[in-house]
Amino acid sequence: MSASILIVEDDDMIREMMDVILTQAGYNVSLAAGGEAALDLLKRSRFKLVLLDVHMPRVSGLDVLKTMQALGRTMPPTVMVTANRNAETVGEAMQLGCVGYVAKPFTPDVLRARVRSALAGPQTPASDKTVYV
Known part of the structure; x- marks a missing residue:
């Protein structure tokens, strides 16, 4: 079963483009x-x-x-999509639980990579992994 993704975007063209890219990649949008x-x-x-x-x-x-926080609801992992690269805005989004962001304009490859990464969850650096032999 493919992952279910919610795209929230007020620009019709960008929203439709994201829909096409992710639907073609096999996601339920x-x-x-x-x-x-x-x-x-x-x-x-x-x-x-x-x-x-x-x-x-x-x-x-x-x-x-x-x-969503005020309602006591747990948000799914959230990636902010923005043309604003203002560090304060990005920082506020991260404090509110955002797991990353995609800067507009973006390519289909960047969007797919960010989605794959966010769905995979936090990754443990190789140096932090314990290996038993």
């Missing part, structure tokens, strides 16, 4: 055009990963993360 729709889907469905735009009208990506 759901779409939300904004933060309000994302919150509704997150309350009703389970996802393995969320790709969340930072800057959206009315309810931003950061607001989605804050609202």
Whole structure:
């Protein structure tokens, strides 16, 4: 069974492009055009990963993360998608539980690699692995 991914992006073209890339890669994709729709889907469905735009009208990506925390809901691993490389914004997203970000514009290969990495979870560096012989 393929992983279920929620894409939250207010730009129609970017959202559709991400949908095509990830659907062709074999993922089960759901779409939300904004933060309000994302919150509704997150309350009703389970996802393995969320790709969340930072800057959206009315309810931003950061607001989605804050609202889910306030409701006591556990967010799936979340990768922020942003044209904003402001260290403060990225830092705030990480403090709210974000596992990484994809900078716009991005290539299909970058998006697929970031999704694979986020779904794989945190990796232990080779130097931290104990090997018994």
